[in-house]
Amino acid sequence: MLYAYAVEGGRITLMERGADLRGAMWIDMVQPGDVEVAALTALGVEVPSLADMEEIEISNRLFRENGMDYMTAVLPGERGDGSRAAMPVSFILSPERLVTVRHHSPRPFLTFPDRGERSTLGCSTSDRLFMGLVEEIVARQADILEASGRVLDEAAQAVFERRTGATGPMARAGAERLQAVLRQVGREAELLARVRLGLLTIERMLAFYIAIIGERKESGRLRPAIKGQLRDVQALQVHADFLSSRVSLTVDTTLGMINLEQNSTVRILSVLTALFLPPTLIASMYGMNFVNMPELEKPWGYPMALGLMVGTSAATWLLLRWKNWL
Known part of the structure; x- marks a missing residue:
């Protein structure tokens, strides 16, 4: 599937299907087929396959070819079947246009067309469009980390406010809640791992981009924006590390509470055994x-x-x- 966008009056507008792609400033390709790949090849753009995008060598993810810059980052998003995963997204940048190739749906690619004109540099050129999209992606990672922090707050509260003296149905409800907390924290740990991988690849992509930006006419304006995004990425990496430590603390605390719950059950059984031991001895003797x-x-x-x-x-x-x- 292919979505072509033009910039008119500072706003990103979706072009009609079948329109001349030479007038597009941003072409977003989602699971491209042979027809879409042929259309981009006619424009002189070589579209990488999913196997090429998944190569982990830095030379396969960040390089320049035929006057175009190929940059690949691994971003969290939703697959076609509704599952969530971190998959590579390629950015092919030329002076005329930006081409993105992806095989899943990161949310920034859905929201950016409506908010592109409000980005820091706007979207009047392909470079500014690229920086605006990166800004939207970084902001999305920040939102994910903030939401994950709230989930961890709720999980920690559920663990620490657990009443250890509860018995019967209340104790069973507490054990089920602790198991639910473990599953919830496990999901957040997986999400944090995907975000951290995304931030790492974005940082490498921006470092490559700032190294080649000197050839651009607007390098003086673009360079401060890139450095600002790099600082944001690094700050988010620190935040992600902090949340990862909170995940470890919450997991350890939850497992400790489960052990206390099990110890309470074993203690009750031990007390019952001790109470019935002397009568059993007497009954056995007589x-x-x-x-x-x-x-x-x-x-x-x-x-x-x-x-x-x-x-x-x-x-x-x-x-x-x-x-x-x-």
Whole structure:
């Protein structure tokens, strides 16, 4: 699928299908087929395949060819089946236009056409259009990190406000909540990993771009904007590292609470075992079929045995209370 955009009056407008692509300043290709690739080849643009975009060598992701700059970043987004993943996106920049090639749907590519004119440099040239799109992508990563921070706040609150003295249905509900917190924190950890990878590749892409920007006519205006985006990316990387440490803390705390829950259950079972141990011993002793057992012939023998059972159980319970084990 191919979307062609022109810039009219400082605004990004979607061109009609079948329009002459030579008038487009931004061509966004989504899972391009043979027809779309042939159309770009006619413009002198070599469209990389998904296999080429997934190559991790820096020389395959950042290079110049035929007067065009090829830059690839790995961005989080949504696939066609609704699942989320981090996949490569290629930016092919020439003095005439910007071409983007992607195989999933990062949200900035959907929102930028409506907000491109409000970017720092506007979108009057292909370079400014590229910087505006990068600005939108970086802002999206910041939004994801902020939302992830709120989710971690809620998860930590659910763990720390857990009432450890609850029993029965309340204890089961607490255990289920702790398991839900673990799943939630696990999802956030995966999301943070995708964002951190995206920020790393964006930083490398901008470092390559600032190294070649001297040949542009607007290099004096573009360079400060690139440096500003690099500072934002580095700040977001620090924020992502902080959130990753919070993920580790929340996971450790949740696992600790689960262990406490299990220890409470084992303690209850141990107390019950200790309470029934003396009566079991007495019952076992008087269950022996020996001839010389005087209590068997006495009328008070049975009540005495029952009394011993109750008394030893009560004594065990008082001992446990005195030791603060209950």
